[in-house]
Amino acid sequence: MANGFWGEIRRIIIVIIAAVAIVIAAGYIFDFIAIYEPVLIPYREYVLYAIAAIIIFGFAHIINKTIGVFIERASSRPGRRNFRGLYTLFRALIYGGAIAAFLAYIGINLTGALIGGTIGGLIISFALQNTVSSLLSGLLLSSSGIIKPKEPMSFYSWLFNSPVVGEVLDVSVLTTKVLTTDGLVTDLPNTALLGQSQFTSLINGDRLSYNVLIGFNPDVPIRQIINEATVSIDKIKENIGLLEHHSFFFSKTFNNSSVKVIFFFEDLGKFNTIVHEITTAYEEAYWKVKNKMAEDAKKPSGSVP
Incomplete structure (x- = not known):
């Protein structure tokens, strides 16, 4: 059983190294392709996020299966306690950790959310809802071409104290970065731009x-x-x-x-x-x-x- 345990550990380490290599390689490959197909540049983050999601949740699945096998073996031996009840807890922790890892990877700060208990769960669920909404908003903004980098624009919303006027620097997954006429770089949430704002090109x-x-x-x-x-x-x-x-x-x-x-x-x-x-x-x-x-x-x- 010891040999099987260390074998699984080695497999997990190999998977981690391979996952990091794949993400790094995917970034270089995408940048190389984007040289010849500039239209793909706005989708770089989405491709990397999709690859990261597959790797993170695939890794979580491997860990989940590995722990499940060892718990099943330990519970099946005569005279041993039944640890199958712990498997449900471990599985929740593993996939919850995978979700937290993915949110941290795309820039969501969950320090205050991972408090534990019901409050932590509610906060994480709201964070997930806002994150999915931001992802969709960012995808719509970047793919539609309504807001384009290097374009001077004005943004007006009841969410802002005054209109934001400046040059768009970048449209990312969660925010749109604008260099304002005051010389400040501000990040406007994509969820605030779609449906709650009026934005106009100055051109x-x-x-x-x-x-x-x-x-x-x-x-x-x-x-x-x-x-x-x-x-x-x-x-x-x-x-x-x-x-x-x-x-x-x-x-x-x-x-x-x-x-x-x-x-x-x-x-x-x-x-x-x-x-x-x-x-x-x-x-x-x-x-x-x-x-x-x-x-x-x-x-x-x-x-x-």
Whole structure:
């Protein structure tokens, strides 16, 4: 029996070494093929994850069978206790460990989830649900080509404090990595992008475009504000990299009036400067018109301005 035991241990070690070699080799092989078929690049992670899943659960199956054989042999010998009841526990631990290993491999942190007991099981089940959802979301995003690396885009969702604007760096299994116009790299969950977000490409022909909404108190004529702001923006547009801009009276309510400004530019690095200057121009225009209205109201009704 001892020889059989060590034989199984040797087989398990060989399987581990072979599994690591297969994963490494698969990565190199896929990279080589992707040189000639670049369309396969977005699927690299999915292929490696699929291979890893097969290996991990195949390895778990081998361990499960090995332990099952030894427990069966030990329980079948006369005068020995029946250990078959432990087999169910071992099997749950083995496959639970395989699931945890796979989740850790794809980047899910289960440190807080592996507490044990009912709470740990519930947390793991929720983690699995979110992981499967993220996997499907990532597959849809990468395969559909809606979001592509190196493309400037804006992302808006009630989940974010403000719109995320920047260049897409990568669409992975769980997240979409974006280099924002603030110079920060942020990871947007794929599950948040599909069904809960609006994302728009900034590419408009051979240039980029974006629009901002600017709100005011409705106590000043919007047309005068637009005229004043347009003059101010035209004076500085060449200095800030602004190609073209158009303003529209967008909406009006009891306590707010809104102007939509659509602007065109070429350099995403100047996005923040352009938005700042446009917003500042409209704020200054508002107060200029408002102060002029206040001064005119103080003049005698018969005076000539």
